[in-house]
Amino acid sequence: MNARTEPALLSQLSNRHLDALEEETIFVLREVAAAFERPALLFSGGKDSLVMLRCAEKAFGAGRLPYPLLMIDTGHNFPEVTDFRDFRAKELGAELIVRSVEDSMARGTVRLAHPGESRNVHQSVTLLEAIEEFRFDALIGGARRDEEKARAKERIFSHRDSFGQWQPKAQRPELWTLFNTRLAPGEHFRVFPISNWTELDVWQYIDREKIALPSIYYTHRREVVERKGLLVPVTELTPPRDGEEVVTRDVRFRTVGDITCTCPVESTAATAGDIVIETLAAEVSERGATRMDDKTSEASMEKRKKDGYF
Amino acid sequence: MSTETIERTPPQEAVTTQHHQPQDSALRFITCGSVDDGKSTLIGRLLVDTRAVLQDQFAGITKSGETDLALLTDGLSAEREQGITIDVAYRYFSTEQRKFIIGDAPGHEQYTRNMVTAASSADAAIVLVDATKLDWKNPELDLLVQTRRHALLANLLRVPSLIFAVNKLDAVEEPALAFAHIRKQLAAFAYAAGITVRATVPVSALKGYNVVDAKAGWAGYEGPSLLQVLHTLPSTPADRDLPLAFPVQWVEKFSSSADTSQGRRVFWGRVAAGEARPGQQVTLLPSNQTATIAQVLDTVRTPSSVEAGNSAGIVLDREVDVSRGDWIVASVENTDAADDEFDDAPATQPAWPGQREVQATVAWMDDEPLVPGRVYLAQHGHRWIKAKVRRVVHRLNINTLAEEDADRLEANAIGHIELLLQEPAPVGAFQQARVLGSLILVDTASHKTAGAVLVRS
Numbered sequence: 001m002n003a004r005t006e007p008a009l010l011s012q013l014s015n016r017h018l019d020a021l022e023e024e025t026i027f028v029l030r031e032v033a034a035a036f037e038r039p040a041l042l043f044s045g046g047k048d049s050l051v052m053l054r055c056a057e058k059a060f061g062a063g064r065l066p067y068p069l070l071m072i073d074t075g076h077n078f079p080e081v082t083d084f085r086d087f088r089a090k091e092l093g094a095e096l097i098v099r100s101v102e103d104s105m106a107r108g109t110v111r112l113a114h115p116g117e118s119r120n121v122h123q124s125v126t127l128l129e130a131i132e133e134f135r136f137d138a139l140i141g142g143a144r145r146d147e148e149k150a151r152a153k154e155r156i157f158s159h160r161d162s163f164g165q166w167q168p169k170a171q172r173p174e175l176w177t178l179f180n181t182r183l184a185p186g187e188h189f190r191v192f193p194i195s196n197w198t199e200l201d202v203w204q205y206i207d208r209e210k211i212a213l214p215s216i217y218y219t220h221r222r223e224v225v226e227r228k229g230l231l232v233p234v235t236e237l238t239p240p241r242d243g244e245e246v247v248t249r250d251v252r253f254r255t256v257g258d259i260t261c262t263c264p265v266e267s268t269a270a271t272a273g274d275i276v277i278e279t280l281a282a283e284v285s286e287r288g289a290t291r292m293d294d295k296t297s298e299a300s301m302e303k304r305k306k307d308g309y310f
Numbered sequence: 311m312s313t314e315t316i317e318r319t320p321p322q323e324a325v326t327t328q329h330h331q332p333q334d335s336a337l338r339f340i341t342c343g344s345v346d347d348g349k350s351t352l353i354g355r356l357l358v359d360t361r362a363v364l365q366d367q368f369a370g371i372t373k374s375g376e377t378d379l380a381l382l383t384d385g386l387s388a389e390r391e392q393g394i395t396i397d398v399a400y401r402y403f404s405t406e407q408r409k410f411i412i413g414d415a416p417g418h419e420q421y422t423r424n425m426v427t428a429a430s431s432a433d434a435a436i437v438l439v440d441a442t443k444l445d446w447k448n449p450e451l452d453l454l455v456q457t458r459r460h461a462l463l464a465n466l467l468r469v470p471s472l473i474f475a476v477n478k479l480d481a482v483e484e485p486a487l488a489f490a491h492i493r494k495q496l497a498a499f500a501y502a503a504g505i506t507v508r509a510t511v512p513v514s515a516l517k518g519y520n521v522v523d524a525k526a527g528w529a530g531y532e533g534p535s536l537l538q539v540l541h542t543l544p545s546t547p548a549d550r551d552l553p554l555a556f557p558v559q560w561v562e563k564f565s566s567s568a569d570t571s572q573g574r575r576v577f578w579g580r581v582a583a584g585e586a587r588p589g590q591q592v593t594l595l596p597s598n599q600t601a602t603i604a605q606v607l608d609t610v611r612t613p614s615s616v617e618a619g620n621s622a623g624i625v626l627d628r629e630v631d632v633s634r635g636d637w638i639v640a641s642v643e644n645t646d647a648a649d650d651e652f653d654d655a656p657a658t659q660p661a662w663p664g665q666r667e668v669q670a671t672v673a674w675m676d677d678e679p680l681v682p683g684r685v686y687l688a689q690h691g692h693r694w695i696k697a698k699v700r701r702v703v704h705r706l707n708i709n710t711l712a713e714e715d716a717d718r719l720e721a722n723a724i725g726h727i728e729l730l731l732q733e734p735a736p737v738g739a740f741q742q743a744r745v746l747g748s749l750i751l752v753d754t755a756s757h758k759t760a761g762a763v764l765v766r767s
Contacts, residue, residue: 017336026621169397174759176745
């Protein structure tokens, strides 16, 4: 009955719905360009932001992106991803603004509880500082509603107060495609043009559009340790703990982010088409398989979003 | 909150769906009905049986062996604390044939605004009917207020397909008799209200009967399962068979990609009604200038004609003053001009002339009530216009849609109002043209979206 259980049915898997998703994304990207004075597009070099960039190229024409790219750098990135980010920004002729958590630490606006702490949550502080510095009034992000329960509740145009806070109980109703983009001074919007895409849609689109990605999205050999059901990459930032055995596995990343909280999955998938099949057969969600920081509390994402996180 | 126990069932016998015509595009649907009628269980069943819920997510809603499907959709801590759904959650699942987007709208009356939000973009509505709450042995049984209310609201908002799912029939003694009686009353209600019903399906969300897989003969029903019906439903048809109306979303200057010697600007937007094609005579609103379409580009900049519902870029045959928020509409022959040879009226007029006085149905969403005399900001297409509420004509009884006297509208009320726009806008009746007939009202002080407006005439 279902393609997930019957890979033979994969040949019938429709991807015609991608046209409607692409159309919606282009509509939203244009709306931001027209309705705001100082928007920026959050760009990490990851698959979701690369999908958005492809839609932006179609919306505005090659080399004519009407807003800068903004990257909030934790300093703990996979070099394959930051290299690719720089390459793609240059290829597009886009302005790339990088603001780093380390600068916030130097300013004293970010304090770590201990040196090994993940810097992922502290991105919110650096992001809000960048918003203030550039007086951005809209930030486009590649978050998807299928990633997480709190995200599933969020509007495409998500209003944030002057502290960058999301107020889930006071969301503006989003009727038809009439997006109320009115702002008071100091407030801004987070805009999610690929809200309605799923992980599978993203991979089908990457496959259809032949979008280039950082190499670590595809199978490669990597030293890892197994910890609480996750494969933790062995890096300078995430060394093996006492008694843990380092093994070499064929892995790929389903999501990329801060090294200290992103895990690969075992895979031999070498193409986007292979990953479409793996995604259909997956038994664990994208975040469940890969993120070390989301499991601490049922409401962790909601809390972080209220604090200004994406 | 529902605390029914559910298990992941192995796939049942394969069901042939060949006699149904699957649709290619994604289907957006909402589920409605009152609290505790099994809405969360139904959504959970759809997600679990189509394997859209993965192991880690399933583990997250299972505590000491009991699975609470409401936790799949209630994603906010306030919702979990209070055990109710506050806001719309969007859920996704797909089969090999089709992608589905569920707008999971709250059932509580005080969140009518969120039901309206979810319904405004839905292709279909599933209204859940709880058989155990009805006097099912009585062939003349009374339906619940929420059933009528949600069906009427979905119909008012022009949700194209409506399905009744009669749930919890596994919990009554004679499911076939209960379904027959309930179906008869649903049909009578729909007929009286002028609502077209696509299907009425007996289901057990808890046991999984007729949700994903059909259970032949159960409750005296031999038809398709709910999912099989969803596979066949059309996406919302755009208003194609009308004169062109095109709201300008974004103006691209000095385009290098527009292969034309005429205009040097491309007007981008989504066609609201009709079709845009080269050679067409158009009027620009509000300036009332006329021009001819020189070129039409589709979303991805390939020259073509583009019909309602799709994004397009329009290049005109000459340089005219057009900015975001303006409308490009079809020109039609001005019959008044032909009647009077001495009149110097123009030979054409816009097919959608600008209007300042608007009769409308409004769903009020703000906690601050709507009061006559106040000025709001109206968004119509991509244009912001000041709008004054001249009077409240009626408040609708949400349960029956009967008209009652009122002089203000409180949160979650629906009523008829008269609006005066500061500048003319090409509005049309919502029943005829969705985009032309829909506006939002925004509070000038708080900037909150306060009202959903459906133009009546």
